[in-house]
Amino acid sequence: MKNKKLLEKWNEYVGLYNGPMYLAIVEALAASIRNGIIHGGERLPTQREIASALETNLTTVTRAFREAHRRGLINATVGRGTFVRMGAEVSHWRSPKAAIVDMTMNLPPIPQNPPLQRIMQSDLAALLKKQNISNLMSYRVTGGTLEERQHAVRWIEPVIGSRRPDDVLVVPGAQTALAAAMSILASPGDIILTDRITYSGIRTVADQLGIILVGVDGDENGFLPEQLEIACRQYQPKALYCIPAIQNPTTVTMSLERRKDILKIVHDNRLYVVEDDPYSLLHDNPIPALAALDHGRVIYISTLAKVLSPGLRTAYVALPNAEMTRRFAVAVRAFSLTNAGLLSALTLRWMQTGQSKEILGSIKQELRLRQSIARNILGDSHGMDPNGPHVWLKLPEWWSSVDFVSYARHRGIALVPSNVFTVDGDFPQRARISLGSILDISNLENSLHDIVTILSHKRATDFLSIV
Incomplete structure (x- = not known):
């Protein structure tokens, strides 16, 4: 039953696509992954089933599968069939163009008090002075x-x-x-x-x-x-x-x-x-x-x-x-x-x-400040822990997670969509914001204000064609 509904969706998409049939099939597959119709690890219908449902020949479907594999969308295993690649959802929201502000990685903020760079310079110099280099590099x-x-x-x-x-x-x-x-x-x-x-x-x-x-x-x-x-x-x-x-x-x-x-x-x-x-x-x-x-x-x-x-x-x-x-x-x-x-x-x-405890204390203090800033700017309706490094951002009903993250990247802010974290079921209308990777508090505040602006934006129907 699920395969039948999937192929019906593909038929609709293929009918609207202006281009070679094999690419239309690839784009239909990508859209199904993007929209959560099919998930990483799920088996695809056989090539013969697809060819029959889309009223095309087996060679065209084989060519489409070859292109989908090249794009990292599917994996094929002899005797088992063809499956959506785990992590395939990630590829279409990332862009080779770097975002201006990267809030994707859950990094602890780099301590300024005590300054981490000075600590490392001093401690590494001490290690090199006291220990044999062969022991350090062996x-x-x-x-x-x-x-x-x-x-x-x-x-x-x-x-x-x-x-x-x-x-x-x-x-x-x-x-x-x-x-x-x-x-x-x-x-x-x-x-x-x-x-x-x-x-x-x-x-x-x-x-x-x-x-x-x-x-x-x-x-x-x-x-x-x-x-x-x-x-x-x-x-x-x-x-x-x-x-x-x-x-x-x-x-x-x-x-x-x-x-x-x-x-x-x-x-x-x-x-x-x-x-x-x-x-x-x-x-x-x-x-x-x-x-x-x-x-x-x-x-x-x-x-x-x-x-x-x-x-x-x-x-x-x-x-x-x-x-x-x-x-x-x-x-x-x-x-x-x-x-x-x-x-x-x-x-x-x-x-x-005891330097580790001092650094930990500095990171805890900085994260609590950043969480307080995030709560003041974003509100308290999101997933937050006052001690944590990230926010589980709740999206308004007009934003899907992937579309929101794609549009945010287009606006210069990199976030992570919920499909990256979803093991089973539908992707929630959420995105993860990491607060620790931005060095400067004022830049963090500006980025969070930009996210609020993006949250209120209602995307145009042709949004996906411009990112």
Whole structure:
């Protein structure tokens, strides 16, 4: 039934297209992806079905598929069929022309007090003076040295409680950690549950590993327990992925009671949890992590990218048991071998001297100022956390997410549409604004005022033809 409706839409589009038939088919496919009629990972009708429905020949459809593949819209697998490529939704809202203001990346603001550049110049000079250059530039032990792991334990203790250094690994970035965790928990074709709207990086990992993500609905406290129970019974998943604090992109923080409810379901269904926690330390009094409430079922990932700097390429991972720690370390070694020596030495120095806490304090103060400015300019009807780095912007009814983001880019502001984060179902009328990447507060204020202007603009019917 869905294929029939899809091909009816394509027939309408092809009838209006002035150009070669094969390009008309490609444009019809692109429009279907853009408008959320078909999503990443969905199977397309066979070429023969398409040719019959559009009253054309098989050669034309084959040529169209070849062009769609070149554009990154589809993937074909022998024996399985042709599928919309995961992430295909992204390509049509991006432009080779750089936006004047890039608000797409969730970066922490660069500290000015203390000034990060001066700190790095001083600390790197000290490292080069005290340490042998061959040690800084050589391969390192996978998972970090004992001293690095001891400092990692202290860093994440406010969120997950006391752990032994043997249970914690130092990994080159959260994305490596996510890939390693997924690879040891699931095999190609297995299902992992997540929020219906979730971090785009987990979609990239799942697509690369051949793992299927299934979205679960939630509310202002996180996953709805009854929906999670239904999904567990229906799909027999291998694991659950979540961001319990200042969720990316929705900004929801899971309540303590909801965390306990979720862990009971996890325990009853013998699941593991991949707890992705970039943001808890932005709270002065963080809610205990899932890993603090259940040591035995949670792989906990805490990156320094959002609370210090992504340039450190460092994440701390707490594992449930020795066997999983061993398997995880093997996976990390396969994906990225080791951390970079110079960055590891700089990170360790910051932990030793207390500089890391000072930088974190500066970033927290700056983000709170930026969130206050955003609330004053945008209003309080959007997804916001006063400590977080982003805003989940609610759009008026006349704007779809992709069209709004495309038009904003045309006006010089780069944002991220909701389809990038959507695992299942319709794309919400939302866009993510990242507040940390703009250096100057006055530029941030001007950009937010521009976004308010764009929100009120009602696009012309021929808008898509001019961007």
